[in-house]
Amino acid sequence: xxxxxxxxxxxxxxxxxxxxxxxxxxxxxxxxxxxxxxxxxxxxxxxxxxxxxxxxxxxxxxxxxxxxxxxxxxxxxxxxxxxxxxxxxxxxxxxxxxxxxxxxxxxxxxxxxxxxxxxxxxxxxxxxxxxxxxxxxxxxxxxxxxxxxxxxxxxxxxxxxxxxxxxxxxxxxxxxxxxxxxxxxxxxxxxxxxxxxxxxxxxxxxxxxxxxxxxxxxxxxxxxxxxxxxxxxxxxxxxxxxxxxxxxxxxxxxxxxxxxxxxxxxxxxxxxxxxxxxxxxxxxxxxxxxxxxxxxxxxxxxxxxxxxxxxxxxxxxxxxxxxxxxxxxxxxxxxx
Numbered sequence: 001x002x003x004x005x006x007x008x009x010x011x012x013x014x015x016x017x018x019x020x021x022x023x024x025x026x027x028x029x030x031x032x033x034x035x036x037x038x039x040x041x042x043x044x045x046x047x048x049x050x051x052x053x054x055x056x057x058x059x060x061x062x063x064x065x066x067x068x069x070x071x072x073x074x075x076x077x078x079x080x081x082x083x084x085x086x087x088x089x090x091x092x093x094x095x096x097x098x099x100x101x102x103x104x105x106x107x108x109x110x111x112x113x114x115x116x117x118x119x120x121x122x123x124x125x126x127x128x129x130x131x132x133x134x135x136x137x138x139x140x141x142x143x144x145x146x147x148x149x150x151x152x153x154x155x156x157x158x159x160x161x162x163x164x165x166x167x168x169x170x171x172x173x174x175x176x177x178x179x180x181x182x183x184x185x186x187x188x189x190x191x192x193x194x195x196x197x198x199x200x201x202x203x204x205x206x207x208x209x210x211x212x213x214x215x216x217x218x219x220x221x222x223x224x225x226x227x228x229x230x231x232x233x234x235x236x237x238x239x240x241x242x243x244x245x246x247x248x249x250x251x252x253x254x255x256x257x258x259x260x261x262x263x264x265x266x267x268x269x270x271x272x273x274x275x276x277x278x279x280x281x282x283x284x285x286x287x288x289x290x291x292x293x294x295x296x297x298x299x300x301x302x303x304x305x306x307x308x309x310x311x312x313x314x315x316x317x318x319x320x321x322x323x324x325x326x327x328x329x330x331x332x333x334x335x336x
Contacts, residue, residue: 018058021067022051029075031125031138035158036079038089038117038147040124040322046082050075065172072163073173076155088147089117091140091247091312092240098249102256106246116242117144119276119300119314121323122205137162139202140277140300140312145195149188156184157192203303205275210303214273214280217301217308221269221284226259234307241313254311272325276300283325284313293329295320 029050033043053074061070095114099106120138136142137158146154152174159170160181167185171178203210213232220228230251239254240247248254263269270293271282281300285293295317302310321327 014058015055018055022054022071025068025071026051027125029071031120032072032075032158032163033079034120034125035137035143035146035162036076036151036154037083038143040118040120042082043120046075046078049078049082053078065169069165069169069173072159072165076159076173077175080151080155083151087115089115090147091117091144092242092245093238093247094144094147095245098238098253099246102248102253105261106241106244106257109243109245114243114245116314117147118242118316119281119298119312119319122275122278123324136278138277140279140302141310143277145192148195149191153184153188153191156181157188160185201304202279203305205278205280205303207303209305210280213303213308214282214301217299217311218271218273218282221263221271222267224263224266224268226255226263229258230255232308233311234304234309237307237309237311239311241315243315270329271299272329274298274323274325276323279303281323283320283323285320285329291331295325295327298323 026047030043030047033046033050034040037043037046050071054071057074061067065073117140119140120143125138146157149157155174156170159165159173160167165173167178167181170181174181203213205211205214216228216232219225220232233251233254235251236249237251237254238247238249239257248257268287270285270287272285274281274283276298277300279300280303281298284296284299286296287293297313297315297317298319299311299313301308302312317327
C-alpha cells in the first residue's frame, strides 16, 4: 500500500516536472505543425500526439539536447509520419489557372476530391516570443508555397530558415547527416525559386491602412456595395474560395463574380473582424431564409499600400467557432 502511494506521488511529481519543462513550447509547436500540415485542425492533433509521445519517453530524456530541440524532434517526426500517406494541401489557385468563363458560377469540388489548405487563428500562436515568426512564416502565401515541397524538404527548410536550428541540430532532429540536411535545403530553396514565391510587401494587421482596407471590405459586403469593393481591391487582385475549384484574377473579374453570385442584398452578410496567418481577416455570417445570420466561414485578406491584392475565403462554418466566435449572431434587437 505504501509503495503504491509512493509510486503515485512520484508519477505526480514527474507530471508536474514534465508540464513545467514543456508547457511553454505548445504554441510554437502548434505553429510548426501547421507549417508542416497546412491545417490548423491537423496541427492540433499533431501537437497532442507530440506531447503524448514526449510524456511516454520523458523518463529517458537525459538532457543531452535542450527540451526545445527534443520536442521539435518529436513533433517533426510525428508530422513526417502523419503526412506520408496524405496529399499536400492546396488552395484553388494551386489546381489550375484563373477562370476564363466569368458568366458561369464557380464549380465546387466534390467532397474529398481536394485536400484544402486552411487558415490559422492568430490567437492560437500569439506568443510574444513567436511574434516575428508568426508575422512572416505563417502568411498564407508562405504556407501555400511550403506545401509544394516534399515533406522532408519542408521540414529541413522550416527547421533551418524559420526556427534557426543549425545544420547539425537539424540532422539530429531528423536522424540524418549534416550533408543530407545541406543538400535538402538547397533543393528546397531551388524549388521555391522555381515557384517565384517572392513575398509581397504586406501591411501589418495593426497598420491603420490595413484596418481601413478590412473595414472597407466588411462594409462592402454588409451593404452589398460593389462600388465600395472596387475602392479596396487592387486592379490585379485575385479571389478564391474553398471548396470551389475556380479562382479569379483581376479586379473586373472579381467584382463581376461577387456582384453576380455573392453580394446579394444589404444585410445578407455580417462579419466580425479578426486576424489569421498574420493578416487581416473576418468571421463571415450569411442570413438564412429565416433571417438568422449563421456561420459561413472565414475570409483572409492580403493588404498592401495600393489595396487588397488577394482575397481567400474558406467556406467552412466550423472555422468560425474555431476562431472564437459564435455559430450565429444576435439580431439587432438582441435576439439570436
